[in-house]
Amino acid sequence: MTLLTLTPSTRETPAQRAASGAADALFTEHGVIPVTLEQIADRAGLTLAELLDAYPTKRSLVIAVLQRWHGAWRRALDHITDVSDDPRDEVLGIFGYLEECFEDEGWRGCAFINGHAELGRQDPDVAALAREHFLDVERHLTLVCERGGMPAHVAQGLSLLIEGARVESAVQHSAQPARSARLTAAMLMSVYESRPAF
Structure with missing residues (x-):
């Protein structure tokens, strides 16, 4: 089990940066629960597959945000x-x-x-x-x-x-x-x- 910290262990890739930025904006606007991964991918300019490759779950995006x-x-x-x-x-x-x-x-x-x-x-x-x-x-x-x-x-x-x-x-x-x-x-x-x- 990986210990979560406030400091990421690695630098975000460009796709991860786009994904977490989009998630940040959508979570701020609507809260976490109503937002879908499809909406995050669309806001980030990524396909759903690219988003899931960057962050496989919405929870991982919450942590990144x-x-x-x-x-x-x-x-x-x-x-x-x-x-x-x-x-x-x-x-x-x-x-x-x-x-x-x-x-x-x-x-x-x-x-x-x-x-x-x-x-x-x-x-x-x-x-x-x-x-x-x-x-x-x-x-x-x-x-x-x-x-x-x-x-x-x-x-x-x-x-x-x-x-x-x-x-x-x-x-x-x-x-x-x-x-x-x-x-x-x-x-x-x-x-x-x-x-x-x-």
């Missing part, structure tokens, strides 16, 4: 780290990135939250990948907080703000949750700002 989302999220976090001079700015930059995501007309919520809601009770691997993604976000925030002289429990609060904003934005079809969460994050971090001694 979650890995795509996690990879995009990690690249965004790494970029924010690279361009931020201060850990607090880095945290606020994450909420800025979320705001950009939420402003996209195609935004329908986080694939991990949606996938867990739709499939998590039926498929323990999907549930496990969602948990690992959330833990990875919290681990990253913990490291940022350490660099900023803030305790680890602040990272837990920031993680809740991120996930709450993702959910609320999908329900409201609005970027406002990212702005509200960013303000709350700034207020939370301000408690731990160093103050000059008198």
Whole structure:
């Protein structure tokens, strides 16, 4: 039995990339269960045989889509780290990135939250990948907080703000949750700002 992880063991082939991209778009638009392999093949510009050669089951496509989302999220976090001079700015930059995501007309919520809601009770691997993604976000925030002289429990609060904003934005079809969460994050971090001694 192969252990599933958020990081693919091999790079996608062109056919796999087309298939997972098409599946990502269709799952985002309609959810996983209603989408057929034929629809994915059509969207990807592949024959059904080519799709099945790339990803033999819809479940394998679900896993590939979650890995795509996690990879995009990690690249965004790494970029924010690279361009931020201060850990607090880095945290606020994450909420800025979320705001950009939420402003996209195609935004329908986080694939991990949606996938867990739709499939998590039926498929323990999907549930496990969602948990690992959330833990990875919290681990990253913990490291940022350490660099900023803030305790680890602040990272837990920031993680809740991120996930709450993702959910609320999908329900409201609005970027406002990212702005509200960013303000709350700034207020939370301000408690731990160093103050000059008198």
